[in-house]
Amino acid sequence: MKKSTKRLLSLFTVFAAFLMVLSGCGAASVGNNNNDKKVTKKAAKNVKIGVSLSTLSNPFFVNVKKGIDTEAKKNNSKVETFDAQNDSSKQNNQIQDLITKKVDVIIVNPVDSDAIVPAVKKANQAGIPVIACDRGSNGGKLMTTVASDNVKAGKMAAEFLQDQLGDNAKVAELEGTPGADAAVQRGKGFDNAIKGNLDLVTKQSANFDRAKGLNTMQNILQAHSDIKGVFAQNDEMALGAVKAIKDQDIKIVSIDGTPDGMTAVKNGQIDAIVAQQPKTEGKLAVQAAYKYYQGKKVDKTIASPIHLVKADDVK
Secondary structure, eight states: OOOHHHHHHHHHHHHHHHHHHHHHOOOOOOOOOSSSSSSOOOGGGGEEEEEESSOOOSHHHHHHHHHHHHHHTTTTEEEEEEEEETHHHHHHOOOOOHHHHHOOOEEOOOOOOTHHHHHHHHHHHHHOOOOESOOOOSSSSSSEEEEEEEHHHHHHHHHHHHHOOOOEEEEEEEETTTTTTHHHHHHHHHHHTTTTTSSSEEEOOOOOOHHHHHHHHHHHHHHHHTTTTESSSSSSHHHHHHHTTTOOEEEEEEEEHHHHHHHHHTTSSSEEEEEEOOHHHHHHHHHHHHHTTTTOOSSEEEEEEEEEEEEHOOO
């Protein structure tokens, strides 16, 4: 082979490799602000929505689902929803199933904010935008995260107990699922706010679960019979704590605003709830998906409102 021919072949090989690198750099990805992917616009009725919720045994997430379904039905969108049953492995498989079915958007309420990362990255690779709802993801690219300000909610709970109990009162904290973003943020807000004001004698996980809330609270009371207040990171754990506390004069504050939680506030069993609006969270997540497919910018985070509810407010 002549040298000139060899040189041409060599140049062609280098040029082809350059084109491959260039095309790889321009591969579509889904980010927070719609700037790194050209969106093919779709009418709301044509947006197929896949959903994986951490658990439908918790009334809060049942109401998130209702918010999603109501908004989707209003716009004639198809929705497929999975219940992860608080199992991260199951949830990751569900996300893979939704990717295989080529949904247009995935709304996920993670069981664990770390464990969900591989699934989010797989959706990114498939070019499917991901919206986190109520809890975030600690990796991968999200279109947006729809959630209440959980740090602020924890702080509001701390301020309520401080107001009710005064300085240096002994309190306990029932934590949610370890690794869940909501548990981390609520705990952060509460713990920071009580420093120098309240005496946190113990904090233990009850996994956002009512039965575990009961058992954990019973154990806490055996070890710390002199506590005066309890912060439960959700209503379900607070409702379990109510059964353990019975008639003892211990103030309880929680975060969520479920129907059962509100009834307990009305009846004087729970003293206050930092109430979220789960149906609104679901609605906002679907609206973000529609906005994305209209080619509009979607904010990195979308805040859902919260407010403190006491007995008089419920009545």
